[in-house]
Amino acid sequence: MTYGFVRLYRRDWSLKQVRRRVDLLAARGMVLRHVRTGRITAISGEWETIGEQVEMDREGLLAAMSALPEGKQFTFQYWMTGDEDAGVTCTLTRLGDVVVEDYDLDGFGLPVYRKGQDTVIRPLLAEFRATGPSAVALVVDRWGPALDTDLDDIVTGGPTPVTVTPELMVLRPDIARRNFDLGRLVPFGDFLAHDTDGILALAR
Numbered sequence: 001m002t003y004g005f006v007r008l009y010r011r012d013w014s015l016k017q018v019r020r021r022v023d024l025l026a027a028r029g030m031v032l033r034h035v036r037t038g039r040i041t042a043i044s045g046e047w048e049t050i051g052e053q054v055e056m057d058r059e060g061l062l063a064a065m066s067a068l069p070e071g072k073q074f075t076f077q078y079w080m081t082g083d084e085d086a087g088v089t090c091t092l093t094r095l096g097d098v099v100v101e102d103y104d105l106d107g108f109g110l111p112v113y114r115k116g117q118d119t120v121i122r123p124l125l126a127e128f129r130a131t132g133p134s135a136v137a138l139v140v141d142r143w144g145p146a147l148d149t150d151l152d153d154i155v156t157g158g159p160t161p162v163t164v165t166p167e168l169m170v171l172r173p174d175i176a177r178r179n180f181d182l183g184r185l186v187p188f189g190d191f192l193a194h195d196t197d198g199i200l201a202l203a204r
Helices: 015-027 058-066 111-134 151-155 173-179 199-203
Strands: 005-010 040-043 053-056 073-080 083-095 098-104 135-141 168-171 186-188 191-195
Touching: 005 111, 005 151, 015 058, 015 111, 040 058, 040 073, 053 058, 058 073, 083 111, 111 135, 111 199, 135 151, 135 191, 151 173, 168 173, 173 191, 186 199, 191 199
Parallel strands: none
Antiparallel strands: 005 098, 005 135, 040 053, 073 083, 083 098, 135 168, 168 191, 186 191
């Protein structure tokens, strides 16, 4: 089982920006409504019902996403239009003025399923590139070993060293140069990327 993830960091998480994010991901094949049932679901974080699906309407979900309080999490599901069984859980967390979007790659594990992982990674790369000046960082870890690293501190400029390197880290230039040799970095828009798995090719 994989514990891989794609993690996006951005500022400006208004309702307008949340709506834009959801609409553009939908255009790229990641939708809120299950392709067969039409249900939109959050995942309960309350201890009595933790992990259970909670049905919501679109506007209620968007409002919950945009009203995320500091230190709290909100978890919901995207579905891939090409496969009704392919769900992608997204957990949002607010760190000061930065919102972390954590998309899991569970269900797309083992090397034979890299193609499935790529169907999730590809639209998120495109979305990060389209985010503009509010983008902060992007991390892709296909198999999850970096989960024990404080990635949030690293990408926001903290002192935590990179000890376990995910397959892809797209960072602000000053942070990238602090953590990696310049010769190992490649440009990605206004950012520098450390890409050990050729993942940026999915953005072409």
